[in-house]
Amino acid sequence: MTHVPDGEFGPDLAEVFGPQQSDGGPELVQLLTPEGERTHHAEFDMDFSAEQLRGFYRDMVLTRRIDxxxxxxxxxxxxxxWAQLLGQEAAQIGSGRxxxxQDFAFPTYREHGVAWxxxxxxxKLLGLFRGVDQSSWDPAETNFAPYTIIIGAQALHATGYAMGIQRDGAVGTGDPERDAATIGYFGDGASSQGDVNEAFIFAASYNAPVVFFCQNNQWAISEPFERQSRIPLYQRALGFGFPGVRVDGNDVMATYAVTQAALQxxxxxxxxxxxxAYTYRMGAHTTTDDPTRYRLSDDVENWKLKDPIARVEAYLRRNGLIDEQFTDALTVEADQLGERLRAGVKELADxxxxxxxxxxxxxxxxxLAEQRDxxxxxxxxxxGAH
Incomplete structure (x- = not known):
């Protein structure tokens, strides 16, 4: 057995997979560059209407305001x-849209954009983080499961639900109104959990209609991705017998195209x-975390140049698809949303x-009745006590 030194690729792995690259590598699916230039991809290229792109932009702006x-x-x-999603708006809006x-989504505790x-x-999200309820939305009504705090457990939930709809005859019928899939969200840190890998095994064994959507934001709380995997995460899928793809998670167009293909x-x-979805957590893991203690400010500044909202805005402006009237109206809408959240959170009943x-x-x-009484x-x- 070849010894692989800590923190390095053995020659056999490097030969097969190539070095990991900070920009996501040549295998990264991208349709919109950080500068807002439209590119094309042989397998995942698609056309977007102006209305669709304006919708993506609005979704991301309002999701960031929620955050x-x-x-x-x-x-x-x-x-x-609060679990921040700053920097991950494109990954969530692209996949969510x-x-x-009829599809069913199983989130972590950070999928505010998918919830939107x-x-x-x-x-309803704020009620959960305020502690006045344990998720007040109806999963059957929204096809959006409650937030999952246990790291990686939702991958099993997504797989089990997928196996269920498979047995209900809601897969492979050719009816676009009936055929359904599930999507399970998790982070790069969760990919090291047993639950996620067990979900991979069950999904592969039963050919379950599930998409595993990993937002690789480079940090499992304070642990860098390099300590979690010797190969790019998407290549792990091959070991379980199903395909994997790495997409630019800051590119809403590419994320939409890749997720749509996988769901179909x-x-x-x-x-x-x-x-x-290769992205970066611009904020803290949660509001109890101080990321300045474990990561370099240079990395954060680097990723600011790849901002998912700025690149779409650049594309829209360059092609005359939005104007000041549109952005001014969106600013007003975002302000109204913020005002509603500030007022509404204080009205949530204990x-x-x-x-x-x-x-x-x-x-x-x-x-239990005895304990309640x-x-x-x-x-x-x-x-009556004072």
Missing amino acids: TESTALQRHGELGI ALRP CRGLDPL RAREGSGPTLIE PSPLSVFDHVYAELPPE GYAEYLASFE
């Missing part, structure tokens, strides 16, 4: 914590795909302390 407003609300003590209504695409009121492949019954006992079992067992008696002892 920055929520970060500020946490700093003001209105939220217990590629979903059909699925029609969730962002105030799944709906047709051709099985799973792993998408590695839950009854006894509600913690609700929805645990279909029928409350005697021992005891707790109710304890709470009642404070009534």
Whole structure:
């Protein structure tokens, strides 16, 4: 067995895969450069209407406003914590808009842009991070599962659900209104979890109609990607027997095209795909994290030049697809959204302390009922106290 030194590629791996590159490598699918120049790709090229591109731009601007407003609300003590998505807007909007209504998304705790695409009121996200509910949206209504805090667990949920719709006959029928797929979101850190790799095995074994969407933002909290994998993440799919592709996660056009192709492949019954959206977490892991302690400011400045919103704006302006009237109206819309979030979060009702006992079992067992009654008696002892 060849010894591979820590932090280096052995000659056999380098020969097969080539060196990892900071720009994503030559295998990166890209349709829009960081400078806003349109490029083409032999396999994933597609045409976009002006309306579609303006829609992507609006989605990303408003999603970023949700993120920055929520970060500020946490700093003001209105939220217990917040998981930022700054810099990952294109990955989320591009993939989220590629979903059909019947597809089902399984998020982590950072997919605010995908939630936006699925029609969730962002105030419902704030309720979760404020601690007044445990996710107040109806997954059956939105086809968007509750946020998953356990790292990587949602990959199994996505695979299991995909196997279910497969058995329900909602895959490979040729009916675009019926055929469905699932998409499971996770980060590069979660790719090291057993749950994710077990999901890969089940998906491959049963040819499940699932897309694994990994947002490789370079950092598993404070652990750099280089410590997690000796090869690009998308190439791991080959070991499980299904295709993988690396897309520029800061390019909303490419992300949309690649995700649409992978979802359609799944709906047709051709099985799973792993998408590695190569991006960067511009903010902190959560508002409890201080990224300045473990990463270089030069890297952050470098990635600022690849901003997903700026490149789309540059393309739209260069081609006369937006004007000042459009951007001014969008600014007003973003301000109104921010104002609604600031006012709405304070109006979210605190839950009854006894509600913690609700929805645990279909029928409350005697021992839990006894605990509830005891707790109710304890709470009642404070009534009228000064």
